[in-house]
Amino acid sequence: MTGVAGTDKVKWGIMGTGWIASQFAKDLNHAGNAVKAAVGSRTQESADSFAAEYGFERSYGTYQEMLQDPELDIIYVATPHPFHKENVLACLEAGKAVLCEKPFTMNGRQLEQLVETARENKLFLMEGMWTRFLPPIVQAKQWIAEGRIGDVRLVKADFGFRIGWEPEGRLLNPELGGGALLDAGVYPISFASMIFGEQPQHVWSTANIGETGVDEQFSVLLSYSEGRSASLHGAIRLNLSNEAVIYGTEGYIRLPFFLAGKEAYLHVNGQDEPEKFTDERTSIGYAFEAEEAGRCILEGKTESPTIPLDESLEIMKLMDTIRAQWGLRYKFE
Structure with missing residues (x-):
């Protein structure tokens, strides 16, 4: 995956439109290698409202519709954590890189499956532990x-x-x-x-x-x-x-x-x-993890050395x- 053609930017999709999704969306403005491409929700109305408020190019009324968007490089999974496993798995099966909000899953067994799937498909996967990058x-x-x-x-x-x-x-x-x-x-x-x-x-x-x-x-x-x-x-x-x-x-x-x-x-x-x-930052702080994920993707990495998958699993x-x-x-x- 090389990001947006001819540029050093990656196109982001956000899965979910709750509070944490809104925080991350606002901070993408401060991530120098990010493009706000799409948002997916469980209803078209929610997706449209979120896209309009936070400046996303496209909005989808189902998660699956968003995952079929061929231009998206990476998905930020911002759904409640009981749904992380199925949502991340859907992203990976659609060939999308993933940044998943913490906690990664509900237990280690669920995360093992996600890590195995990401590695089998050579896709980038990272836990959204934003504190690592502050x-x-x-x-x-x-x-x-x-x-x-x-x-x-x-x-x-x-x-x-x-x-x-x-x-x-x-x-x-x-x-x-x-x-x-x-x-x-x-x-x-x-x-x-x-x-x-x-x-x-x-x-x-x-x-x-x-x-x-x-x-x-x-x-x-x-x-x-x-x-x-x-x-x-x-x-x-x-x-x-x-x-x-x-x-x-x-x-x-x-x-x-x-x-x-x-x-x-x-x-x-x-x-x-x-x-x-x-720290003189003007962002909330999510921009740092977003930039790290984007940087890894542009460099062809499937994990972040700052928070590798094996550590998240442990x-x-x-x-x-x-x-x-x-x-x-x-x-x-």
């Missing part, structure tokens, strides 16, 4: 690579928010994949995976399973080789600090609101004041392990 997190990784905080020993990260009591709403509905782990917990868990560059050797966790049967909050302690560890927390009925801290033998890095924040602080042992990095399997400790299973399982 400038403050990229800066933190650079500080670590430069040895500014010495050897990393401990990661602490949490993401939690308090939603209202809506038992039928998606986040509290077990049939819609509700709960803190998949919606909120995937961020700190993926963050720890990125920092340590490996998966944990031991996992301890606890969760509060609420009235509707979903995990409303959880805590996880992970141990890695050489005595390193991560303390991670997530919640949908509890406001947390939503920051990440990386502790090393020579200092630490603090990322306020690490999911979307614009600052990073480097605290070096013996220095009175921290070194501050400020993260999903880790969340399976955590759920198993709680005795939490989804109905389809």
Whole structure:
């Protein structure tokens, strides 16, 4: 796949017209290698409205119609996560590259099928873990690579928010994949995976399973080789600090609101004041992952080295392990 003929741009289609789709669509304006080509929805009215509001060239009243568009290079799957497997599979079977919003799937078994299909068909596939590409997190990784905080020993990260009591709403509905782990917990868990560059050797966790049967909050302690560890927390009925801290033998890095924040602080042992990095971006931040996906496609890559498929799969399997400790299973399982 070479992108738009004679250019260094790729044509995007968006599957779904919900909130996350709108955020991504707005940010495509800031992705230098992206063209807003098409949107697909479950109704023509919704697709037309979305295309008009966010500037897409074409709109389709069904997902399948959009997938038959021969000009599309890549599809951003923005549907609710219980539908990710079938939607991504449909894209791959139509010969389209895919960027899938997190969580990739509901469990590791589903993701294994998608990875196998993408590799068999030599198609690009990537998890939409946008935090990997945010400038403050990229800066933190650079500080670590430069040895500014010495050897990393401990990661602490949490993401939690308090939603209202809506038992039928998606986040509290077990049939819609509700709960803190998949919606909120995937961020700190993926963050720890990125920092340590490996998966944990031991996992301890606890969760509060609420009235509707979903995990409303959880805590996880992970141990890695050489005595390193991560303390991670997530919640949908509890406001947390939503920051990440990386502790090393020579200092630490603090990322306020690490999911979307614009600052990073480097605290070096013996220095009175921290070194501050400020991100001057005007975009929300989704543009960075969109540009990465586009760049990979234009270079003929089928995976992003920043978040390879094997790592996404290991993260999903880790969340399976955590759920198993709680005795939490989804109905389809």
